[in-house]
Amino acid sequence: MKRITNNKTIWIKPKCVEKKWYIIDVADKVLGRVATEVVRILRGKHKPYYTPHQDLGDNVVIINASKIRLTGKKYFQKIYYRHSRYPGGLYSDTFRTLSHRKPTAPLEIAIKGMLPKGPLGRELFRNLRVFADSNHTLKAQNPCKLELS
Template sequence: MELTKIATESDINRQWVVLDAKGQTFGRLIAQIATLLRGKHKPCFTPHIDCGDFVVVINAAEVKFSGMKLQDKEYFTHSGYFGSTKSKTLQEMLDKNPEKLYHLAVRGMLPKNKLGRAMLKKLKVYRGSEHPHSAQVSKSSK
């Protein structure tokens, strides 16, 4: 009987993946990003080890949404003081800060602990097609 190999930090080979968000559906793209960050696409996936890749998302502001989400979906913030609840629509978030929108969406799909926070640091999101990570990129995807 063959035992399953459990990955260690020294066994992990991290890649850089560039994803172009232009014309892609937001939710499907976020699910793909979460899978790459977590490392579930690798045969050496181990749940308690961060074995995922670095992900660079370009053209973040040109993603598409279905239905009336741009006008209807709202994001709420609260400072903890009475009456401090603020809301922004998805359209406002996409126009003002698409990087934050991606981080919020991906964060919800990652583990809610130190490991998930470490995985989220490997996500780099850029509004346009230019990014400073062109030297590290070794693997490109659609």
């Protein structure tokens, strides 16, 4: 890892950082608590050389996204909005209907909302892979299993 030093500040170039792959099983885990931990890993905040304006985080594979749970009555009451950009084009879905139609969407929406807005956030979101069940196509990357409390 090549370092550029300026007095006591250490700058790490993103191309010099080795990215690890983590796999997280989110079955019976709370949506928001999982999302905050995943964003922490995607941004690289768990590393000693974290820099807010660079992509120094790791890659994350999430399995069993269809089995994630919410606290309270949010399963029936939480509403997701989207707009078609036409007049009167506001659509709404509850968590229940959205998770039946697209099981990975609630988790992806929660994580994307916690990432920075702009080019860096889009780049960080590309380091995330979400699968509805336990089958995934990224076995070649040898992801390390990560347990969330």
